[in-house]
Every structure is written in structure tokens, then in C-alpha cells.
Amino acid sequence: MTAELYTPEFVIGLLVLFAGTIAAAFPRPKNYLTQLINLEIPGWGLLLVMLHYNEALALFTFAAVSVLSTYIFVRVMQKKEGIG
Amino acid sequence: MNDIVMIASVxxxxxGMTAAIFNRDPFDKLISLSVLIAGVFPFIVERxxxxxxxxxALIAPLSTIFTLMVCRRVQV
Amino acid sequence: MALEDQVPVVAGVHMIALYICAVIAVYAALRVITERNSMRKLPFLNVVSFAVTGIIALLLPHPLTIAAAAAYFVGSTLESNAIASTWAGGLKRP
Structure with missing residues (x-):
């Protein structure tokens, strides 16, 4: 935990997390699809930040739950907008 | 890690991040997101x-395929 | 004794292939984002995937890296083909 504070994946992960969060909060063509695709960017940034702490099981769980939540959002969009 | 490989991954x-944020077409955004995922993998392998x-690597394409289920009906 | 036990893997001639893969990956990524047509981006996306597969396979001297490289190869090819198939019209469902 206190080994080294500024590994490259930690800094790049924080940068991707920050930029992706702002892009997901204010999507440019303001529809659900753009917001869903922008929501995957801070997910990968958070995975890079979690890589800094050397926990393998956390990475497994985070990847699986991320895909599951994407599937749930897709189902919600299909039911709400009547597509699919 | 090697400096050259690390710089290439960065x-x-x-x-990938910049192009995924600033593109407007959903397919261009997914292609740019795939470039971002390609850059993440050398960091995972290096640790x-x-x-x-x-x-x-086997789970991540499922997310793109689930997104494409919505993407087809909106675009065409 | 095998050749890999005598020659150190971390320096010298062995790293040229890794550097070539890194340069190809960066060049193909720049070609991806500067291309206008959405369909012309997909071959360069495949080039990025192949170069990253080479980087993964050559980065560590460990026997499981070839399995990781094969898994990434399968996954990225599936993703690219899914995008291309959906762009071309997708499955025709009644």
C-alpha cells in the first residue's frame, strides 16, 4: 500500500478516470447510447488504478460486474425506448 | 517495464481516450474504446x-457486443 | 541446456522485436484516429490488436504469456468482427 506512490499506471488511471467521468456526466450528443459508451471509459481508468494495489481477486470481480452492469443498462434502454 | 513499451502503451x-470522448458517431466511439483497451493490457501483463x-481479454468483448445490440437499432 | 538459459532475455537483440511491435502499435493507433471513413478504421484496429498481441507475448519470460496472448487475440478479433458485422447490417431477424 505504501510502496511507491506514483507508478505510471496509477497516474494514467487517475487521468483516464477524471476525463471519463466528466465525459460521462456531460455527454455531447445527449442521448443514452453516448452516455453508455462514455461510461466504459472511467471503468478502464478505475481498473488501472486498482492495478496499483496488487489485488488479483478485485480485478476479476470488477471486470465481471462491469460487463454485467453493461448488460443491465442495455436491457433498461431496450425497455425504455422500445427498441430491440 | 521497458520505457519504449510503456510510452507506446501510454x-x-x-x-483512445481522447478519440472516444470527442467522436460523435457510436461506431467511431467503440473503435476508439477498443484502442484504449489495447493500451491497458501491457500494464496488466507487466505486473x-x-x-x-x-x-x-475474454470478458471485455462481451461488453462491446452488448452495446452493439442497442447501437444497431438506433443507427440504422 | 536451452538457448534461453544462457542468453539474458532482458537486453540486447531480443528486444528489437518488442520495439518494432510498439512502433507499429503507435503508428496504427495514429492512423485509426486520423482516418475519416468509419469503415477504413477497422483494418488499422486489427493492426493495433496484432501489435499488442506481440507485445504481450514478448514482454515477460513466463510460460503463461502465450495463453494470455492467444486469449487477447481471440477477444479482440471477435470484437472487431462484431463491430464490422453490425456496421454492415447485422443479423436479419424477422
Whole structure:
């Protein structure tokens, strides 16, 4: 935990997390699809930040739950907008 | 890690992130997101998490395929 | 004794292939984001995937890296083909 504070994946992960969060909060063509695709960017940034702490099981769980939540959002969009 | 490989991975991540944010077409956004994912993998392998790399490499395309289920009907 | 036990893997001639893969990955990524047509981006996306597969396979001297490289190869090819198939019209469902 206190080994080294500024590994490259930690800094790049924080940068991707920050930029992706702002892009997901204010999507440019303001529809659900753009917001869903922008929501995957801070997910990968958070995975890079979690890589800094050397926990393998956390990475497994985070990847699986991320895909599951994407599937749930897709189902919600299909039911709400009547597509699919 | 090697400096050249690390710089190449950082360039892949930053270009993928920038293009994924500023594109407007959903297919262009998904292609740029794939470039970002390609840049993440050398960092995972370099830390020694090879089982995590195998699992994420097989799980991550499912997310894109689930997104494409919505993307087809909106675009066409 | 095998050749890999005598020659150190971390320096010298062995790293040229890794550097070539890194340069190809960066060049193909720049070609991806500067291309206008959405369909012309997909071959360069495949080039990025192949170069990253080479980087993964050559980065660590560990026997499981080839499995990770094969898994990434399968996954990225599936993703690219899914995008291309959906762009071309997708499955025709009644």
C-alpha cells in the first residue's frame, strides 16, 4: 500500500478516470447510447488504478460486474425506448 | 517495464481516450474504446497478473457486443 | 541446456522485436484516429490488436504469456468482427 506512490499506471488511471467521468456526466450528443459508451471509459481508468494495489481477486470481480452492469443498462434502454 | 513499451502503451491509452470522448458517431466511439483497451493490457501483463489478463481479454468483448445490440437499432 | 538459459532475455537483440511491435502499435493507433471513413478504421484496429498481441507475448519470460496472448487475440478479433458485422447490417431477424 505504501510502496511507491506514483507508478505510471496509477497516474494514467487517475487521468483516464477524471476525463471519463466528466465525459460521462456531460455527454455531447445527449442521448443514452453516448452516455453508455462514455461510461466504459472511467471503468478502464478505475481498473488501472486498482492495478496499483496488487489485488488479483478485485480485478476479476470488477471486470465481471462491469460487463454485467453493461448488460443491465442495455436491457433498461431496450425497455425504455422500445427498441430491440 | 521497458520505457519504449510503456510510452507506446501510454500513447495508445491517451489517443483512445481522447478519440472516444470527442467522436460523435457510436461506431467511431467503440473503435476508439477498443484502442484504449489495447493500451491497458501491457500494464496488466507487466505486473504479472496473467490469469487476470486472460479473464479480462475474454470478458471485455462481451461488453462491446452488448452495446452493439442497442447501437444497431438506433443507427440504422 | 536451452538457448534461453544462457542468453539474458532482458537486453540486447531480443528486444528489437518488442520495439518494432510498439512502433507499429503507435503508428496504427495514429492512423485509426486520423482516418475519416468509419469503415477504413477497422483494418488499422486489427493492426493495433496484432501489435499488442506481440507485445504481450514478448514482454515477460513466463510460460503463461502465450495463453494470455492467444486469449487477447481471440477477444479482440471477435470484437472487431462484431463491430464490422453490425456496421454492415447485422443479423436479419424477422
Amino acid at each position: 500513447i495508445l491509452i491517451l489517443t 504479472g497478473f496473467l490469469d487476470v489478463a486472460i479473464a479480462i
